[in-house]
Amino acid sequence: NAGVTQTPKFQVLKTGQSMTLQCAQDMNHEYMSWYRQDPGMGLRLIHYSVGAGITDQGEVPNGYNVSRSTTEDFPLRLLSAAPSQTSVYFCASSYSEGVGAFFGQGTRLTVV
C-alpha cells in the first residue's frame, strides 16, 4: 500500500516548456486535489476532482490543466511553464468529502 505517489520529486524546466506532474493513489479514493505551496502563502488549491471524469477549478487554476480518466490517477499539466510556477506541488486524496486527506511527498519544480 503506497498511499499517494507523486513523480518526479524534483524538476527544472525552462520557461515555455510543458510537462506533466504525475499523481497516483492506491486507496480507491474518490477525491483528489492539487495544491501548490509557496513561502508565506500556505497551500493553495489548483484543481480538484470528486471522481473519475469530474474536475473543477480551485483558487489558482490558470496555467494548469487536469484530467481524471481513472480513479487512481490525477495528472497535473503545465501548458507553458513560467517562473511564477516555481513552487512545491502537492497532490492529495481522500475517500470522500469531509474526511482527512492523504498527501503525496511533493514535487519541487523550478522554472528558469
Add this chain to the structure above:
Amino acid sequence: GQQVMQIPQYQHVQEGEDFTTYCNSSTTLSNIQWYKQRPGGHPVFLIQLVKSGEVKKQKRLTFQFGEAKKNSSLHITATQTTDVGTYFCAGDQAGTALIFGKGTTLSVSS
C-alpha cells in the same frame, strides 16, 4: 470565495511553554481539519472537527470548533521540540475541496 485565515504566522516558544494557533473562516464550514507539516515534509492529517462547539484532545493537543462553525483553535500544552513544524487548518464546504489557511510555523528552543 471561501477564505480561511490563520494567526499567528510564526510563533517561537521555549520548550515547556504553551502554544495556540487560531483559524477563522469567512463562511460557515461543514467541518474543519488540522494538519501538521514538518520542515521539508508533506502535510499530515491530525484531526477533523464536525460539530458546533466540539472539543477534541490528542495527548497534549486540544482542538476546538466554534459555536458558529466559522472558527477553530489548536492548543499545545507544554511544547516539546518534536512539535516543531507548520500547523494548517483547512475548511471544508459541501461539494468543494479543502481550502487551507496559510499556516502557523512553530519553532521550539530547548
